[in-house]
Amino acid sequence: MAAEPSTARRDEGENPLAEGLERLPVHPTTLTIFGATGDLSQRKLLPALYNLAHEGALPERFNLIGVSRGESSDEEFRSTAREAIQRHSRRDADPKVLDALLAHVRYARGSFDDPAVYEQLERATAELDTEAGIVFNRVYYLSTSPAFFSVIVSQLGEHGLDSHDGAEVRVVIEKPIGTNLQEARDLNAAVLDVLEEDQVFRIDHYLGKETVQNVLAFRFANGLFEPIWNRNYIDSVQITAAEEIGIGTRAGYYDSSGALRDLVQNHMLQLLCLLCMEPPVNFSADEVRDEKAKVLHAIHPPEPDDVNDMALRAQYAAGVSSGEAAKGYREEDDVPDDSQTETYAALRLEVDNWRWAGVPLYLRTGKRLARKVTEIAVTLKPVPHLAFARDGGSVGVQPNQIILTVQPNEGASISLGAKIPGTRMKIRPVNMEFLYGTAFMSQSPEAYERLIMDAMRGDATLFTRDDEVEAQWRIIDPILSAWAGDRGDVIQYEAGTQGPEEAARLLLHDHRWRAI
């Protein structure tokens, strides 16, 4: 039986049955995971697929193919996948759903540069089409070392797997997209030599988090914020991504990456984009990404001589974290004794456009800081005249702050000045808080669940476009170059603290870093 050709493009009018459904239909899909037995696949991707299956959210017809270098058979891979799902799923696995998910899973073994792997894939996908009597869309998920991204895409192209009659073919690429601007350009060029940009889904899993998406909801669904969201009212912005943990067992990756590449170049600049972008005409992928790209283009990459003035790096030294003695970075397993890799990075950036000119945007991230928090703090300018006596007992009349917390207590708060109860007019700051958990009483879905579905659906809104990635590197590259040429020893900060005191030198005016 030949498979009936299909196209996922909506060229025959909208499906009248889809209107009003909370979950829109997704075209039948065969998902191939490269690196299927790797850590990301085991911890995130396979559990995410299970949870989507549990909720009935996967396409009504769905096939999974694992590709990996490990010796394995279909049956062994099924067993590995089952174990990973049972161990890492956010909910207990229903055995019947798990059986249904894994029943037809296939496995292709081999090195990613081995043409035989792609021949196996070609056969397997064709067989799945024939067995079902339809043509499945193809999604290739590259959950491998970045070194293999261009190899795999090139092989897909050489074997004609980059397109298929009657089907959409999409490729999902994990970060990092290069380790500097040139590598990112080379990788993008290699990928786009084979694929069209609308086939490429570059994952930044931060964008899949509900609270990150909520930054847009806060800004553009509330008349309260947008009128003041500009240089006339905003004094400064601080974006913080702090962790209380060290590098754990990731020394191999982390020591060659560092905080700037690991978090600032991608996640934190994306947060900055969402915070600073203009309202898009609509929430289609390109409209949103056009606006984000404009923000990145409005940030001037620093000149080499300016780097020291606007960026700071540091490394954690031994200290006490969460009540326990914590090793310094250089004492961690597999980290060289003379490592200069930063575990803390802080930057001061400016978005040179009409809305943001002159507003300093401070970004900082670090490991082994006082606690885990990812937040955006927007500090408004002070009121022009304070009618209340400064020395009359007021406990610091402070400019209002709007805090958007991404994790762990997802939500938003606004600090306000309020009168202290009593007979005198004394003011102190109070917080008006919104906590996601208290307002929805539900847990947010895992970012990967959302992003996998979006990739299968072909919605790239929450994925990073090639020009965004390159614009991000354009900002970060000069800092990396300057740091690479710096012969001084990297600043040390005690584990479990607020980070290096030297970070204060990045701050303008009388600004202070918010307590972590």
Added chain:
Amino acid sequence: MEGDLSTATAGGVWSARDTTPSEIESALRDLLKERNAASDDFVPGRVLNLVVVADREWRGEIQNRLDRVGRYHASRTILCAVEPRRQTIDARASITAEGGGTEGAVAVGQEDVVLDLGPRHLERLATIVDPLVVTDLATLVWSPHGHPDAVDSLLPIAQIVLIDSINEPDPAAAISRARQLAERAYIVDLAWLRSTPWRERVASTFDPPQWRSELGKVSAVTARHRPDSAVAGLLFLGWLCRRLQWGPASMLSQGGVRLGTAHARRQDVRLRLEPDESMSAPGLAGITVETASGMSISLERGEGGLTARRRDRRGNEWEWTVMGASRGEAGILGEGIRQALLRDRSYGPALDAAATMVS
């Protein structure tokens, strides 16, 4: 209240006999203050008020059902347990919290009030419950054991009514009551929610463009249902009629099977509602859609999801599993509570079409 044996607070639970709404409201405020003072990480949930009216003898069963709804639950629940001949109101209020305990974590509080009251209170139930709901939050009313007078009384303070149309033995009466309530509040009907996976799957099946054109050729639809769940089938058929712009006609009953037609642009569509005695869970048991070109799609409950079968005009057949875990009745109720905060614009038109089919 000190020394008054009719009122007591112990272990974060307040209770009182022969009490009043203002005393209960005051007790809730005190409990909240106590919890806030006891731990910095406590934050009261502020999502939804749920007012449940239930028979006193089934109070425990209702509480168990609410305990099992999982992720989605109201932040303040007021359970009105109706006891025959009771003249006074007894009340119990408590606050429980989930989470917290670690640095930076938040313990989200859930408030529960149980009122024991009598039939005489039902006509004026809104005046009793109004002081107890959190202002500015949406209020959902659920009355699983009937008590329509209580529901009617609560409509001025409620924005949403949760019903389960399969609880009414006569489908026509169930649909009529749902339409009546829909004029005054937003309705979440569990009978409708039970059909959601089926609607999603049928929509998915016809989503590929080469099959979408088959929607114009549908010649027959059969919905199989548990014998008491004809309303779920009627709502499903009503949804298809409205979405595909078919004009349904009144259905006739023959030996328990309901038969009817709907007028489509190209041809009449045969509609069939068939009870399935083997079904244990409420709701739909299966769907079959046939087209004039000889294609048919059927969905049946199966292991790990729905078993789908497609047959083409040449007689070729394919079978596969559409994955999804059974939500169970607790999950359906949880989904009903979640839906209270959303707006599904498909239900009303489907209900209207179903009304035509049972007229």
